[in-house]
Amino acid sequence: MSNLSGVNKPSIKLSQKHLDVNDPNLKIVLDDIQGNILKSHGRTHSRHIFLKFTGKTEDNRHWLNQFASKLTSAYKQHQTSIDYKSTGTEHLFTGILLSNSGYQALGIDDFKIPDDKAFRAGMKDLDFLYDTGPNGVHERTNNPLNDNPDTWQHPFNDQVDLLIILAYGGIDSDEILCNDYLENEIDNIKNSSKKVASILSIEKGYTLRNSNNDVIEHFGFVDGLSNPVFFKSDFDYWQNKEGVEYYDPTAPFDLVAVNDPGGFDEDLSFGTYVVYRKMQQNIRGFKDQAKSLASEISQKTGIQIDTEYAEALAFGRHKDGTPLIQSTKTPSNNNFSYLEDMKGAKCPFHSHIRKTNPRGDTNRLNGTLMRNERSHRIVRRGISYGSKNLNPETEWTDAGLLFLSCQSDIEQQFLVTQCGWSDNSNFPLDNTGHDPITGDQNAKSSDNLWQHEIDGKVIDLDFRYKDLVRILGGEYFFAPSISFFKNLIDES
Ligand code: HEM
Structure with missing residues (x-):
C-alpha cells in the first residue's frame, strides 16, 4: 500500500477530462497506468502472446515481477513518442494483461482482484446473466454475445492466463526489421518464461494502409x-483540425480507468478492463453483397449506384472515412451528429458507426440523457491480422481484426454496444435491423428495411448484409497498474 499521505498527496478526479501529461500532479498516476489505454501506442507492428502459467505460484510471481520491468507506462509512452517524432528512434511498447485465471495462478488475494462481473466470469461463461438492454429495458439474459466457444480457435478454447502485447515500428519502418526485432523479443520471453509458463499462441498484428x-x-x-x-493535447488537435461544435470527443478519465485494488495506492493506481475478440472478415462476401445492394438501389431509383457507395451504407462512412452525414460546412471526420438525419435517410440507423455510437440518437428518440448514452462508449485499440490481399477470389480468407477495447465496465460499455445496440434489431427504433458489420450474424429476424435518400429522392430498401464477420475467440482481461507487478514479490 501507499506511503503517500497527508496534504501534499497528488490526486486525480475520476471525472477529470483534458488530462495534461506535463501536469506534475498527474505524473505519479501516468507512471503507474499502462500505456495504450489513454492513448494508442501508435506502433505499426504487434505481437499478442497468449500464455498459460505452469509453475508454482511464487515462481510465476517472481518471473512476472521481473518481466514487468519492461512495461511501458502512459508517461513513458508519451516520452517515447516525443523522441520518435524528434529523432526517429523507435521504441518497443510492452503491455501485460491478466485474465481472472491468471490472477488465480499468481495466488492473488480475492480482494486485490478486479471485481467486474464479466471479467470474473470470463468470456466463455455462457450461463452468467447480464443486463444489456438499452432504454431502461432491464432484463438479465445469459450469453448475450451469442458466441459458440465450442467452435473457437486455439488458444481461446483453452485457458489463457496472460496476454503480453509487444508493438514496434513507425509509419516508415522496414517491415522485415520490425518483425525481426519482435521475434527476437519473443525468443527472450520464451527463454525466460520456460519454467513458469507455456506460450499457447501468438497473433501477429500490423497496420494496413490505403x-x-x-x-x-x-x-x-x-x-x-x-x-x-x-x-x-488530443482535444486541441481535433478542435484545430475540424472543430468540435457538433460532437464532443472528450471523455472523463473513468470512462476507461478503474482503480486497481492490487496497486500501490487506492487513489492513484489504475488499470482498465480489456475485451479481446479475434474477428475474421469475409472480404469477398462483403464485396459481392454490396454489388447486389448497388444493383437493387440502381434498379429501384434509376440512379446508378456503385459498389463502393453500397459498402459505405453498411459503415455509415465512405471508404476514405468521410461520414455519410456531414453536419458542418467543411468536411469533417468526427465533428458530426445525426441531428439532421432523424429519419436515417442519409446514414442508415443500422450502419456500423451509428449503431455503435449513436451521437445523441437515444436522446432525441427516447429521451435518454446524453451523459448516459456517452457513458457506454468504448476505447478501441484493435489491429489487423492475416493476409494483406484486400481483393481475394474466395470468401473467408485468413484476415481480420484483433479487436481490443478498453473500458471501466465491460457490461455497461462493450456488452451494451455489442449486444444492446449492434445485435439488437430494435435499436434505436423498432425494426432498425442489425449492425451489418458486427451485429448478430446468426439472427433470424426479418431483413433490414430502411429508408435512404439519393439525389433528394427517399426510397425504401429491403436488404440485409449477412455473414460478414465471424468470431474465432476471445477473452476478458485486466491491464493492472505497474505497481501491481512490483508488489508481486514484496507481498508473496
Ligand atoms: C471486424 C470487425 C470490425 C470492423 C471491420 C470495424 C470497422 C470500423 C470502422 C471502419 C469504423 C469507422 C472508423 C472510425 O469511426 O473510427 C469503426 C468505428 C467504430 N467501431 Fe468498429 N469495427 C469492427 C468491430 C467493432 C466492434 C466489435 C465494436 C464494438 C462492439 C466496434 C465499435 C466501433 C465504434 C464504437 C466505432 C466508432 C463509432 C463512432 O464513434 O462514430 N467495432 N469500426
Missing part, C-alpha cells in the same frame, strides 16, 4: 477516426 497512408481495416475503410479523447 494509398493516402491512412490506417484501414480489411474491408478497405479508414479506421481509428473516432475514439474517446482523454488528453488536452
